[in-house]
Amino acid sequence: MKRIIIFLISVFFASAALYATNDKVISLSELPVKAQTMIKKHFPNQTVSFVKMDRDWLSKSYEVVFSNGDKIEFDKSGDWIDIDCEYTSVPTELIPARIIAQVSANYSGQKVTKIEKKRRGRYEVELSNQIELTFDKNFKLIELDR
Numbered sequence: 001m002k003r004i005i006i007f008l009i010s011v012f013f014a015s016a017a018l019y020a021t022n023d024k025v026i027s028l029s030e031l032p033v034k035a036q037t038m039i040k041k042h043f044p045n046q047t048v049s050f051v052k053m054d055r056d057w058l059s060k061s062y063e064v065v066f067s068n069g070d071k072i073e074f075d076k077s078g079d080w081i082d083i084d085c086e087y088t089s090v091p092t093e094l095i096p097a098r099i100i101a102q103v104s105a106n107y108s109g110q111k112v113t114k115i116e117k118k119r120r121g122r123y124e125v126e127l128s129n130q131i132e133l134t135f136d137k138n139f140k141l142i143e144l145d146r
Helices: 002-020 033-042 097-106
Strands: 022-026 048-055 060-066 071-075 080-084 112-117 123-127 132-135 141-145
Touching (some): 097 112
Antiparallel strands (some): 048 060, 060 071, 112 123
């Protein structure tokens, strides 16, 4: 009986590990509609290189990579999680106004090249001069990394 239980537990963890690494290249039309709309509206001149669906144990996410190297990660609902515009800048319409105001006031001439939504409503922003800023849910600057 003990061996059967150990065997079943082993099979469970082995299948979980296989399922957890289930990345799949998909077409742009297979993205959630919300994500497709965001790409068409804010990145109309970008060419999509590929779209990848990543299935984790309990969640699903999508990554869109453009031909210029820019990337966007979406959650299962099509809301963006991470926008990385290493060679351009993140469209200002996608950045909360209070973050734009602080960047404009304190880092004149710098552009936001990456923005990521973190837990507890936090945002992590990278500027074109490589400075990283972390904001809390009230858009108060809580960390600066040079």
